[in-house]
Amino acid sequence: MxxxxxxxxxxxxxxxxxxxxxxxxxxxxxxxxxxxxxxxxxxxxxxxxxxxxxxxxxxxxxxxxxxxxxxxxxxxxxxxxxxxxxxxxxxxxxxxxxxxxxxxxxxxxxxxxxxxxxxxxxxxxxxxxxxxxxxxxxxxxxxxxxxxxxxxxxxxxxxxxxxxxxxxxxxAKINSFWLFEAMPLRMWLPLHQDLPLLGPFLQEEWLAFAFSWIGMLxxxxxxxxxxxxxxxxxxxLVVLIFHILTAVLFPVIGMFPFIMxxxxxxxxxxxxxxxxxxxxxxxxxxxxxxxxxxxxxxxxxxxxxxxxxxxxxxxxYPGELFWTEQGYRFSWRVMLMEKAGTCTFLVKDQSGKMDEINNRRYLTMQQEKMMATQPDMILQFAHYLGQEYRRLGYQQPQVFAESWVSLQGRPSQLLLDPSVDLLTRKENFHPKDWLLPWKP
Amino acid sequence: MRYPGKVESFYGGHSKALIVANLKALKRLFQGGNGIGFDDYLNDINAEFNGTPLANEINDQFDRAINAVNAIPGDLPQAVTTNFTEADNAFLQCKILVVRLKVDMSSQLGVSINYADNDGD
Known part of the structure; x- marks a missing residue:
């Protein structure tokens, strides 16, 4: 059979x-x-x-x-x-x-x-x-x-x-962050120190390394x-143990362990x-x-x-994948990075009018958070702002974005060139020349 | 184009005092008053920022922002037009503070700020 x-x-x-x-x-x-x-x-x-x-x-x-x-x-x-x-x-x-x-x-x-x-x-x-x-x-x-x-x-x-x-x-886990720095598990595991049995060990660095390597293997x-x-x-049986463990440690992944x-x-x-x-x-x-x-x-x-x-x-694509995220979606990259950011938009027009955008006027907190670290979404929102401000009477508006992003616990740095008018850039499959390189 | 009318307390004339009070209160929150605060937690997990403890960097940035606001001569609506450099610097220092708290600190804390309680991966 x-x-x-x-x-x-x-x-x-x-x-x-x-x-x-x-x-x-x-x-x-x-x-x-x-x-x-x-x-x-x-x-x-x-x-x-x-x-x-x-x-x-x-x-x-x-x-x-x-x-x-x-x-x-x-x-x-x-x-x-x-x-x-x-x-x-x-x-x-x-x-x-x-x-x-x-x-x-x-x-x-x-x-x-x-x-x-x-x-x-x-x-x-x-x-x-x-x-x-x-x-x-x-x-x-x-x-x-x-x-x-x-x-x-x-x-x-x-x-x-x-x-x-x-x-x-x-x-996807075979990268130097995951294997040689135990990142991001090293930052995430200590958050669960209150778990029974496993909790007290979770701030140990060796455990983050062990989990990283075991996860990859x-x-x-x-x-x-x-x-x-x-x-x-x-x-x-190993599949069951592995996914139950991830469900306990990372409740944020929701249905994923159960589906698998x-x-x-x-x-x-x-x-x-x-x-x-x-x-x-x-x-x-x-x-x-x-x-x-x-x-x-x-x-x-x-x-x-x-x-x-x-x-x-x-x-x-050139550059650090985790930074540019060009080719990141649809490739089974899960739980691989700790990335946080904040992005401010500035709209200017030819007559000297200028406005700093309160993102929350257009986006939910979740959308704003996801956008701040993902260049393609920043570009999309910039174009939307261009339309909005044209409607509000701005003549040939220009849209600039200043996004500060921290990747894998490093000090925050600028994700993209804040002097580039994003309305001059279009989304396509080409590498985004307006991104700034990541300095490890 | 400048918009002096957009400052807080335009008519009351307390713009600078309110900003400083806000920053001081936030700093007190960060330090946990006389008790345990975010700074202690950051030190406990050895959070660093370019070689110095992140908690120190954030404390310093609070001071830089407060000093920059205090350094604006006269009242704020006027400074926005006549002493733009000082006003602009105060804005910049506050903005850096936002980045330190919202990006660097929250990233080190590893807290997933999940506003919508959505699943992640």
């Missing part, structure tokens, strides 16, 4: 790992969305702000101006997440979930999180697999025929996606141990999943096994290649 790596994507395996994945992922998303709503974040992040930071190339994606529409989209998300978990109208549910979730994530990059990116990717994969062919309402209502086996390629899709996340998060190596049949159980713990079950052998669903499996022993279509194989290749390309695009 087990499926070692050597098997081709067309060999058959049990559908149950996919069933577990579908049910767990749908349920998880349902709860995560409820939590999001419950915490008031829909209002805080998408209704309160008057300005949104769109993603480059996706400026056309706008937040609906109607509050009802915004809540409607979240209701749709909740329904489709439930649909995924229950396997009800699965094909539609998964598509609706993927589209709505990605749509919401594109609204404002101040809210970008790597695990939201992960959810979008997984949701897209779920649209493409027959995860509803067992233990689902679709089968119960005879909307589709039950199926107990399928091509192992379908399972591999999710395993490869998980492996990519871990591996890239791991190699865990992320880089765990995919291999999860793929290998003989080590998958102990590896999964749940999704990593896709590596466990079919026998595990079969015993999990024993109560449901007797009824359907139907052996139709669809092949893994060539077009899906082609898509998977493209899909994963694109992710690798995105993760490595930072190599095309």
């Amino acid at each position: 087990s499926a070692p790596l050597t098997q081709t994507s067309n060999s058959n395996t049990s559908i149950f790992p996919l069933v577990t994945f579908r049910v767990a992922f749908g349920l998880m998303m349902f709860l995560a969305l409820l939590r999001f709503w419950w915490k008031g974040w829909i209002h805080e992040l998408y209704i309160k702000p008057s300005f949104f930071f769109s993603f480059y190339g996706f400026e056309w994606v706008k937040v609906p101006t109607s509050e009802i529409l915004i809540y409607g989209i979240f209701i749709l998300l909740l329904l489709s997440a439930a649909g995924i978990a229950l396997g009800f109208l699965y094909r539609i549910s998964s598509l609706v979930f993927f589209l709505c979730f990605t749509y919401v994530e594109l609204w404002d990059k101040s809210n970008y999180l790597n695990h939201y990116y992960f959810v979008s990717l997984v949701a897209l994969l779920l649209c493409l697999v027959p995860a509803h062919r067992l233990v689902s309402l679709d089968v119960y209502f005879n909307f589709t025929k039950p199926m107990s086996n399928l091509s192992v390629g379908y399972i591999r899709l999710f395993q490869v996606q998980m492996a990519l996340v871990y591996f890239f998060a791991g190699i 865990f992320d880089t190596l765990i995919p291999f141990f999860l793929f290998y049949r003989k080590t998958v159980y102990p590896a999964y 713990m749940v999704c990593a079950t896709v590596f466990l052998p079919p026998s595990f999943h079969q015993s999990l669903w024993k109560r449901f499996s007797n009824a359907h022993q139907v052996n139709i096994t669809p092949k893994f279509p060539a077009v899906l194989r082609l898509f998977a290749g493209f899909f994963f290649f694109l992710q690798v390309l995105l993760a490595f695009r930072y190599l095309a």
Whole structure:
């Protein structure tokens, strides 16, 4: 029943790992969305702000101006997440979930999180697999025929996606801050001195180094141990311990550890999943096994290649990646830096009019905080201010920004040249020539 | 273009006194009055700023800002037009103070100032 790596994507395996994945992922998303709503974040992040930071190339994606529409989209998300978990109208549910979730994530990059990116990717994969062919309402209502086996390629899709996340998060930790300065863990761990058992050790420098190295080794190596049949159980146990520890130490990462713990079950052998669903499996022993279509194989290749390309695009840019953040998003760089800043904008016009901007007039505190350290967002806001002040009667306004940023606990320094009129600069894929180099 | 009318207490004529009082109160908060303050915490975690303790640097910056405001001759609305250099320097010193507190101190404290209680990564 087990499926070692050597098997081709067309060999058959049990559908149950996919069933577990579908049910767990749908349920998880349902709860995560409820939590999001419950915490008031829909209002805080998408209704309160008057300005949104769109993603480059996706400026056309706008937040609906109607509050009802915004809540409607979240209701749709909740329904489709439930649909995924229950396997009800699965094909539609998964598509609706993927589209709505990605749509919401594109609204404002101040809210970008790597695990939201992960959810979008997984949701897209779920649209493409027959995860509803067992233990689902679709089968119960005879909307589709039950199926107990399928091509192992379908399972591999999710395993490869998980492996990519871990591996890239791991190699992103191979940098001198993380390994040789234990940064930023050295600054973050002592904050939890009040934890039971572990607390008293958390101000020890050696522990920060130990955690840094262990974290790097865990992320880089765990995919291999999860793929290998003989080590998958102990590896999964390590996954649980690791993520529970990160959830305790860094509550701010929210759902991420739980999503990873749940999704990593896709590596466990079919026998595990079969015993999990024993109560449901007797009824359907139907052996139709669809092949893994060539077009899906082609898509998977493209899909994963694109992710690798995105993760490595930072190599095309000069300077310190953590400073310029050119190529930082969409590359699984999590918990890697302590960065804080404050940014002040000055608008001038030809007649000598001048105004220093109170950022809070246009941005929420969260948006302001995210913007202060991220050059592309500073540029976006500068252009928005240009428009605003043109409207207010400024003739050919110029916008200047003074951003003081501290990276990895170093004294603050200027992020960009405060004498550059940002309206003369456009967002594009070129290196930003108006940034000042980072002095370590 | 200068906007002397934008100073605090334009009509009351207490602009400078209010700024200094504000700075002194903030400094007292930083030092925790006679008890434990942010400065003690910064010293406890050995926070440094270009080779000197960050707490000293911030204390000095408080003094620089207070002195710079006191050094403005006459009242503030007038100084904004007639003694711009002094007024501008006071503004600059206060701005540096903001950066020290908001960026350097908060970064060293490692506190994630998470206004919206949002998830991070």
